[in-house]
Amino acid sequence: MHLRTTLASLLAASLVLACGTAAASSGNAADGAKKAAACEACHGKDGNGIAPNYPALAGQYPDYLQQALHAYQSGKRTNAIMNGMAAPLSDQDIKDLAAYFASLPSKISDLHGKIQGGD
Numbered sequence: 001m002h003l004r005t006t007l008a009s010l011l012a013a014s015l016v017l018a019c020g021t022a023a024a025s026s027g028n029a030a031d032g033a034k035k036a037a038a039c040e041a042c043h044g045k046d047g048n049g050i051a052p053n054y055p056a057l058a059g060q061y062p063d064y065l066q067q068a069l070h071a072y073q074s075g076k077r078t079n080a081i082m083n084g085m086a087a088p089l090s091d092q093d094i095k096d097l098a099a100y101f102a103s104l105p106s107k108i109s110d111l112h113g114k115i116q117g118g119d
Contacts, residue, residue, distance in 0.1 A: 027062065027092070032100025035093055038085065039101075047104040059106025065098035 044050045047058030071077035072086035
């Protein structure tokens with residue numbers, strides 16, 4: 001009986017944590033797609049960047065993307081273009097954009113076989 005109670009408690013705690021985490025980072029990818037038009041100029045329509053000096057956003061973790069945009073807003077992270085782009089975004093805009101870019105397929109790969117001395 002004690003084991004059953006313990007297992008039920010652990011299951012309940014897991015569900016609370018899972019729901020809390022999902023709610024904290026939830027965004028709407030479809031809404032994010034509509035809001036991403038300005039981002040496409042540098043990060044590309046597919047989110048993989050138009051040139052090597054523009055970061056690929058496709059496939060990134062949504063919480064990382066949210067953190068980066070908030071850092072640009074606050075000035076903790078500086079880039080002349082991104083500070084201005086992030087400034088007017090609401091928290092929901094940031095969640096939606098993060099959900100959208102996270103949902104895109106990434107073209108990021110490792111450098112295996114692409115660098116001198118690599119195996």
